[in-house]
Amino acid sequence: MKVFSDYLSERYLFHLHTFYTDGKLSVEDHFRFCAENNVKTLMFTEHVRKELKYSFKDFAEEIKECGKKYPDVNYLIGAEAKVLTGGGLDIPEEILSDISLIAFACHGFPDDANLWFDSFSKLFEADRWKNKYRVYVHPGRFLQKRNWLEEHTSLLEKLIHKAIAEGVYVEQNKREMLPPSSIILPVDKSIVGFDIHRKEDFQKVLTYFQGK
Numbered sequence: 587m588k589v590f591s592d593y594l595s596e597r598y599l600f601h602l603h604t605f606y607t608d609g610k611l612s613v614e615d616h617f618r619f620c621a622e623n624n625v626k627t628l629m630f631t632e633h634v635r636k637e638l639k640y641s642f643k644d645f646a647e648e649i650k651e652c653g654k655k656y657p658d659v660n661y662l663i664g665a666e667a668k669v670l671t672g673g674g675l676d677i678p679e680e681i682l683s684d685i686s687l688i689a690f691a692c693h694g695f696p697d698d699a700n701l702w703f704d705s706f707s708k709l710f711e712a713d714r715w716k717n718k719y720r721v722y723v724h725p726g727r728f729l730q731k732r733n734w735l736e737e738h739t740s741l742l743e744k745l746i747h748k749a750i751a752e753g754v755y756v757e758q759n760k761r762e763m764l765p766p767s768s769i770i771l772p773v774d775k776s777i778v779g780f781d782i783h784r785k786e787d788f789q790k791v792l793t794y795f796q797g798k
């Protein structure tokens with residue numbers, strides 16, 4: 587297994603969705619964008635939950651087929667799954683052999699900042715997921731949704747440090763602008779994500795590439 591940073595030293599596309607869930611783009615749309623814009627690695631992070639409403643096998647197959655059509659684009663098959671209270675992950679067992687990347691997210695959680703902090707800490711520590719590339723995505727969304735960001739910035743900062751200490755990469759989420767700019771992420775432990783859902787989002791990615 588390559589170290590994750592090897593993928594990040596060249597142009598990559600991370601955090602994206604497709605027709606399989608709430609995206610308005612096909613698997614091929616992502617490949618085409620990457621092929622046309624010299625993106626070396628495409629990292630799929632489709633939403634999953636224990637009760638899946640689509641066939642992850644079909645999704646993975648489609649990626650592999652498309653990969654043959656666009657041989658210059660490397661790809662990683664991954665999933666975005668939500669943290670559960672207590673530190674578990676809402677992910678179906680049967681997809682684990684298909685994925686090499688997990689995006690840890692907070693989507694719906696009780697209004698309890700300590701429980702949020704503890705649950706993510708346990709998730710980051712868990713040996714179970716350490717054979718995957720792991721990323722903490724849209725960090726602070728839980729706080730932002732509740733208007734708690736200001737009050738709990740230091741807690742978020744502590745959680746981000748915890749992630750890094752456990753070898754979990756932290757997303758610089760360009761869609762929600764998270765974490766807030768007051769928290770500086772170390773460049774070598776962070777990954778830029780756009781949470782791409784539709785065609786227009788590609789424009790933001792291009793603007794970002796051009797500014798680099």
Ligand SMILES: [Zn+2]
Nearest residue numbers: 666691693724
């Ligand atoms: Zn998400």
Ligand SMILES: [Zn+2]
Nearest residue numbers: 601602666781
């Ligand atoms: Zn997402």
